[in-house]
Amino acid sequence: MSKTILLNSKIVNDCKLNKAKAQMQLYDMYCDAMFIIAQRYVKDNFVAEDIMQDAFIKVFKNIKKFKGEVTIGAWIKKIVINQCIDYLKKKRIELVAIEENNIAIADESDWTVNEEVNINIVTSAINKLPEKYKVVLNLYLIEGYDHQEIAQILNITEVTSRSQLMRGKNKLKSQLKTYNYA
Missing domain, CATH: 1.10.1740.10 (RNA polymerase sigma factor, region 2, helix turn helix motif)
Structure with missing residues (x-):
């Protein structure tokens, strides 16, 4: 030891x-x-x-x-x-549920990022997101929880977890584009 x-x-x-x-x-x-x-x-x-x-x-x-x-x-x-x-x-953060048939899974291959992006820029961008997206993004991307675990932790459905992740990623991506990082 x-x-x-x-x-x-x-x-x-x-x-x-x-x-x-x-x-x-x-x-x-x-x-x-x-x-x-x-x-x-x-x-x-x-x-x-x-x-x-x-x-x-x-x-x-x-x-x-x-x-x-x-x-x-x-x-x-x-x-x-x-x-x-x-x-x-x-604080009663409302995680909005949507119907499963309304979900469009984000294509992971469409995430191209400028070479200037570093962890500080991404962390800063995540911190500027609305809390309902930030929580799911942190749990999924940073902490490594899957949607079933996130659903249990937040007392939401897996569909809601997926939709919040997708929406959070889209907001994050557009935020990075605003700063010419994506």
């Missing part, structure tokens, strides 16, 4: 024993990355920070349930994403 894995394992075990120093170490190790994840879902940095803080409170309350089936970072990330989704649900 590598030194990092052993250190992480010790920190997690100490957190399970409710040791404040270990909790602070775990927080310090993951807070920046988790804040960035929260920012993907909410535009307001203060709200993202609150969500991240609430997620870590949940992490420390439930750390005894952590079985090590995934990395501690992946486990924390899932909690942060769920906190973001809960926040957005409380």
Whole structure:
């Protein structure tokens, strides 16, 4: 086992024993990355920070349930994403359902992008999208959830997930075209 894995394992075990120093170490190790994840879902940095803080409170309350089936970072990330989704649900973001026969699947091959595009430009463009599209885009493109999982997380149908993804991609593409990036 590598030194990092052993250190992480010790920190997690100490957190399970409710040791404040270990909790602070775990927080310090993951807070920046988790804040960035929260920012993907909410535009307001203060709200993202609150969500991240609430997620870590949940992490420390439930750390005894952590079985090590995934990395501690992946486990924390899932909690942060769920906190973001809960926040957005409380805001009552309306995800509009459409009939399945009205869906036109976007052709993935029509995504040509200017060579000047980088991750910062794409992230910035995603952040400017309406929240209902941004959430599905983040869950699908960045977090790697499939439509069935997104439907369960957001309590929507798979058809709605697909339609929101398609609409979000189209808005993202037109936004990038506006800046001559697509």
